Amino acid sequence: MPYVLTNEGKEFLSKGLPERHVLTFLRDGRRTMAELATLPGSAIGIGWARKAGWIRIIDNLFVELTDEGRIASGLKLPMERALEDVERSGETSPENAQLLLSRGLIRQVPGKAGIFEKIIPRMSEISLPKHTESEYAQLTPEIIKTGRWKEMQPKKYDVNAPAPQLWPGKRHIVQQFLEKVRRIWIEMGFKEMTGNLSEVAFWNFDALYQPQDHPARDLADTFYLNPPESVQLPGGNIVERVSATHTNGWTTGSTGWKYKWSADIAAKACLRTHTTCLSARTLAGLRKEDLPAKYFAIGRCFRNETLDWKHLCEFYQVEGIVVDESVTFRHLLGYLKRFYAKLGFPNARFRPAYFPYTEMSTEIEVWDPYKKVWLELGGAGIFRPEVVKPLMNIDIPVLAWGPGVERLVMNAYNIADIRQLYGNDLALLRGAKMW
Structure with a gap:
């Protein structure tokens, strides 16, 4: 034919x-x-x-x-x-x-x-x-x-015939991941906290019972601002309660850090080193009728870190608190296990750890199949009375956690170096799965 x-x-x-x-x-x-x-x-x-x-x-x-x-x-x-x-x-x-x-x-x-x-x-x-x-x-x-x-x-279509590749616009993989995290906490009944990237040292350190001579407050770890070099401290009795807690323990049952607390050091302006400052501000604003309460935050933080395959000087942190008379450390592990399971990490593990503002404390880790190591994501625990009582003027259990985000994204996409997340690698971004 x-x-x-x-x-x-x-x-x-x-x-x-x-x-x-x-x-x-x-x-x-x-x-x-x-x-x-x-x-x-x-x-x-x-x-x-x-x-x-x-x-x-x-x-x-x-x-x-x-x-x-x-x-x-x-x-x-x-x-x-x-x-x-x-x-x-x-x-x-x-x-x-x-x-x-x-x-x-x-x-x-x-x-x-x-x-x-x-x-x-x-x-x-x-x-x-x-x-x-x-x-x-x-x-x-x-x-x-x-x-x-x-x-x-x-007409019969040949599904093996060559076709043009289309690259539709989509959110950056880190932003997709953050939205997934946000949806999970909202599904679990949490309200979102927000705040500024710049912070006063009082909320970033002092309100969390971190001593003023702690190494983390040095220029080697914290980005201080100038101008403004200092910011006005909050009003009311909260500054006096925090000062007394640092000096002699106030009424928390603690002996405090036994040094002379300085308002000038507490008034220094800095870029927030963690989103836990948002938890401190939220606790200070809660009233008895607001309880029980559950809050989370997703925010960018800044630390004067040496850049390597798992450290950045700018990074995202996921913050969370639960304020309730009846909660225990087992509830904390339950919240975190459920969160990581929803996120696709059912085998997250928890190791004993120390943090100045929580007791009991734990470190959250997930397995990195690419590097064949356990990646530490951040800390969690129960806020010490030296944190909660000066802020709320009552002693009540507060579960708290603050893991990082970028290392989870690395694990989800089998990325070997955290710096690749922000390297404008179009092949990586186009081929990455969507959440």
């Missing part, structure tokens, strides 16, 4: 195949995907050229010819020869015919109509049979109205 060119086949024969345009465009060297997209039929051309092994795509940004592609760019392509054969004689090899049919560049016609259309197109006395397409790709109103659909079959 002979073949004739479709309208698209005639256009490609006269103007060139899309893959020919791609090969010609790349003769002078590497081009960007954006530049290649300006060619007619670029997506089709890239697909067929890539399938033939004529081009290579680098980092989904650049395209260049392979050795085979450079050779092919100077020769007549097999599909070009096949189109010429069909246009000239109505015939081509079975392999070429199958490929051209799949691309919609030729169609079959019964009898010898194909060759006669070429030889005597103006001899009106010869009545050539009118033929229609035997398949439809789209069922149009015209096909339905004329009843042609009864004589046609839906």
Whole structure:
């Protein structure tokens, strides 16, 4: 059975195949995907050229010819020869015919109509049979109205045929992860806390019973601001209660740190080193009728860290507190186990730890299959009376936790170096799963 060119086949024969345009465009060297997209039929051309092994795509940004592609760019392509054969004689090899049919560049016609259309197109006395397409790709109103659909079959689609890669816009993987974390805590009945990136040392350190000579408060670990060098301390009796707790324990049952507390040191302005300062502010604002209460926060923190594969000087932290007369350390582990299970880390483990403002305390860890090590995510525990009582003026159990986020994202995407998360790696971002 002979073949004739479709309208698209005639256009490609006269103007060139899309893959020919791609090969010609790349003769002078590497081009960007954006530049290649300006060619007619670029997506089709890239697909067929890539399938033939004529081009290579680098980092989904650049395209260049392979050795085979450079050779092919100077020769007549097999599909070009096949189109010429069909246009000239109505015939081509079975392999070429199958490929051209799949691309919609030729169609079959019964009898010898194909060759006669070429030889005597103006001899009106010869009545050539009118033929229609035997398949439809789209069922149009015209096909339905004329009843042609009864004589046609839906076009079969080749799911293995080359197709252009689409890169729709989407959120950064860290932002996707943060939204997932936010949804989980809200599903578990928590309210969200928010606050400023800059903070006064009083809320960042002193309110959390961290002594003023603690190494974490040095310039080596904390970014202090100037200006403003200092910020006004909160009003009311809270400053006096915190000061007394540091000095002699106040009424908490503790002996305190036994040093002279300085309001000037507490008034220093800094970038917050953790989101626990939000918990301190929230506790100070709670009233008895607000209890029991559950809060969480997701915020950016800053520490003067040495950058390496698992440390950043800017990072996200997930904060949480539960204020309730009846809660215990077992409730704390239950909240955290449920959170990590929902996040996809059912095997998170907890190790005993020490933190200046919690007792009992634990360190949260998850297994990193890439590095073959347990990654520490942050601390958790029950706030000490020296933290809770000066802030709330009552002694009540407060569960608290503050793990980091980026290490969880590393684990979720099998990323070896935390710095890759913010490295503008388009291949990583495009190929990453969505949450």
